[in-house]
Amino acid sequence: MKTSDFYFDLPEELIAQHPSGIRGQDKLMRLGKNDGAVTHFAMDNLPELISPDTLMIFNNSRVRRARCYGIKETTGRETEFMFLNQIDKDCRVWNTMVKNAKKQKPGMRYTFPDGTVGTIIECPGNEGTEFRALQFDFIISEDWFEKNGHIPLPPYIKREDT
Structure with a gap:
């Protein structure tokens, strides 16, 4: 299987920039496994599209506000950081x-919205x-991300993380 197998052209005007606002009314596209037929539904239809022997796996993880902007101490310019994972146990x-x-570069310092300072170090x-x-x-906690961070949106979503 190749990632190119999943490529399809999607016109920009068809990319939803916001959820529908009414739970269950978001669009759902089904691709027929055997014939490749495309059919369209609403998410409300999902239960009737699933056979009793279907294994479903749900991701209920919460999205961290991991996109944070710091001001570079030497220039005053804003720099975007995407926090991935902690390196140390502390x-x-x-x-x-x-x-x-x-x-x-290592040694550069950045001030975040709440006044905290982060320094780039060798890694x-x-x-x-x-x-x-x-x-x-x-210690950088989840509360820190809630105060200083933004939800990382994919590049095809052209709006703020409201």
Whole structure:
């Protein structure tokens, strides 16, 4: 199987920028396994489309507000960080993806909306990649992300994370 098997052209005007607002009324497309026939439904129809022997797996994880913007101490410019995972057990050092990573060097400091400061530190394996390790003076908690972060939306969604 190749990822190209899943490619299809989707005109931009058909990409929903917001959920429908009425639970169950979002669109659902079914692709026939044997004949490739495409049929359209509403999510409300899902229970009648599932056979009794179907195994369903649900993802009930919560999306972390992991996109955070820091102001670079030396220039005053805003820099976007996507917090991926903690590196240390104390939750003070985080692996991040950062915009313009080549320009973000160890020792650079960034101030986040609540006034906290994160410093880029050396992290083996991050050289030459878009990843940077960011160290804080205290534990970064879920509350910190709620105060300072934004929900990461995919690039085809052209709106703020309201």
